[in-house]
Amino acid sequence: MSSTVSNERDVFYHNVDVLEQRKKGDIFYSKNGLLKKMSFVRKLLFVASKVFYSSYFNQVQSNLKDTINWVVNNSKVGDKKVVSNFFFNKLAPLSENIYDRSQIQGKTLSVLRDSLTEENSQKNNAKKLSEFNEEFLDAKLATYLGVRPVKPGVGNSESYILKDINHRKVGIFKTSTGDSLSRKSPFLPLRIRNQFLYFIGFGGSIFKHVAGKCHISEVASYKMAKKIGSESIPITKIVKLDPLGYRRGKGKETDGSFQLFVPNTIEAKEFLNVNKNYVKSTKPKKRRIEKKLPKPLAEDLIINDVIEGNMDRHAENWLIKANKRKAKKIVLIDGGIAFSPTHANSIFETHKLYRWATFKLKFAQKRFSPEAKIRIKEIYDNRFELKDDLNKVYISNGDKEYVASKRANRMVERIEMLHWFANVKNLRKYKLRSFITSRQVQKARKDLEKSEQKKSRS
Ligand SMILES: Nc1ncnc2c1ncn2[C@@H]1O[C@H](COP(=O)(O)OP(=O)(O)O)[C@@H](O)[C@H]1O
Ligand SMILES: [Mg+2]
Structure with missing residues (x-):
């Protein structure tokens, strides 16, 4: 200089x-x-x-x-607007090769950060932000400063892994219009496919009531898990964001779900040594070595999936935190295709529900443990409270009332089926694949009713 x-x-x-x-x-x-x-x-x-x-x-x-x-x-902090305009509009489009956002520090950083929360913080200035809000704000700030999000997977659905200015992965954002099953998907080939499948009536209510609501279902999955005391789903909330803010300029925000990122995990398929659909070994020549998934973790996965009616739990949609050979924690991600207002009646749906329920997996061969049975009974006793909560999540995010109430009723029915399955019949877990369609679920519920009547008579 x-x-x-x-x-x-x-x-x-x-x-x-x-x-x-x-x-x-x-x-x-x-x-x-x-x-x-x-x-x-x-x-x-x-x-x-x-x-x-x-x-x-x-x-x-x-x-x-x-x-x-x-x-x-x-750059010293002067007029807030000038600073914001300079960083958010002028510098944001610059490539990360020539402009390292982590250089923004101190007062400049906090002024920029505050400018994103102004609307909220004027009201409750003293209130400290929650962990989730702190994290989301870091990600939002970095996005608007031009730190490019990562697109995971094949890129058909509009999901973005957002980073902070130091390139730490903070969470995954999914836009309300962007899911791969939506008839309004921004990706033209998918939009045509989905419109067509919807038109010929293929896919049950997926194309009508599940697609386009995936961001709400992500949040609903988290809320239900929390309600039953499960810590397997990272905090997930509805937020507003323009994930490509650096390109279009800050301000064109859309609704979406944001789920906190859990670092240092491996995909379940790697841990279990299977492919995505739990069928073959990923290394065909070698003997399949399935590492042991501790029972409480496996049972937490299963209970969450029955509550959600999750139709997308393939072996890449849950992650495992392990040290050496032992799993310490499971992380259930991608709860988007869940809480359908009808049971899984079409082939498209039955094929997808409870994918892990196969005799091939050791954990699915077992019956529920005494602890899990008690837990399932408690969930069963609380089912109407869960129902009200689920209803609220969907309605407050714009779902139609009659659809939301159907979603909640189907969940209650699945919980009743699970209670019967574990506590009346004591079946092995993989048999859940036989309790998927409306007819199968209603049959289980009738049998439960009978056994309850018998119990109250004696
Ligand atoms: N909360 C999370 N913690 C860690 N990694 C995650 C999390 N959510 C998503 N991922 C990673 O991003 C990938 C895509 O996320 P997913 O929710 O499955 O979105 P998609 O709808 O695109 O399949 C996952 O395979 C996983 O590797
Ligand atoms: Mg996925």
Whole structure:
């Protein structure tokens, strides 16, 4: 940098000016700490050097990065609006190769952070943010500063893993319109497929009442788990966010679910050594070695899935925290395809419900433990309270009342079936696959009623 203070300030303001006047397509370079716009010829040279892996490209980028970091480090907090506009609109689109967001610190960071919570914090300034809100705010801030989210998996559904400015994964955001089964999916081939399947009546109520509501079901799954004392589902809430804020400019926020990220996990399929559908070994030549899943964890998975009526619990949708060979904790993710207002009657649905219930898996061969049976009885006794809560979650997020009440009734019926299954019949877990359709569930409930009557007579 220049030697005198006043010179340094001049350089600073010059650089801020250049960045503020940035237009799409502008490419900068830095000469002696001064930012400059590339001329046409220089741009050609620059692009060519990138194509031919010349060191010129790296040199330009590294100088530029130093200068931008220096500007960011030296920006003092002035007018809030100016700061926000500069960071959220002018700097946010810059690539992470030349602009390291973790350089934003101290007062500037807290002013930017506060500007995202203004509406709420004016009312209750003193109130401390919950852990969830703190985490979400970190992710939201980073997103609007231009830290790109990661798209997990095949990218058909609109999910984004959001990071903070230090690149720590904070949580997964799923937009209300973006799920892969939605008839309004932003992804055209999926939209056509889903419209078609809906039109020919394939897929039960999935295309009508489950798709497009996945973000609510994520939250509902978490709330029900919490209600029954399960800690297997990370905190999940409805939030507003523009996941591509850096591209469109802050302000076009949509509803979606946000679930906190659990670090250091492995997918269940890896732990159990099966493929996604629990069928074959992932390493065909070797003998299948299934590591032991402790009973309380397996039973928590099963109880949660019956409550949700989860139709997407393949072996990539639950994660395991393990040390060496032993599982310490399970993490149930992706509760989007759940709480259908009808039981699983179409082939499309029966095939998907309780995927893990196969004789091949050791944990599914067993009966419920005495502890689990007590727990299931307690859930059964509380079923109408759970029903009210579930109803509220869906209605408060815009679901139609009659649909929400059907969802809640089907859940109550599944709970009654589970109570009968574990406490009256004492069946092995994999047999749950025989209690999926309306007819099967109602049969179990009738039998439960009979046995209750018998008990009260004697
Ligand atoms: N709460 C979480 N903690 C850790 N990893 C997660 C979490 N949620 C999602 N993931 C990771 O992101 C991937 C996609 O998430 P998922 O909820 O299954 O979304 P999709 O609807 O795209 O299948 C998962 O396979 C998992 O690796
Ligand atoms: Mg998934």
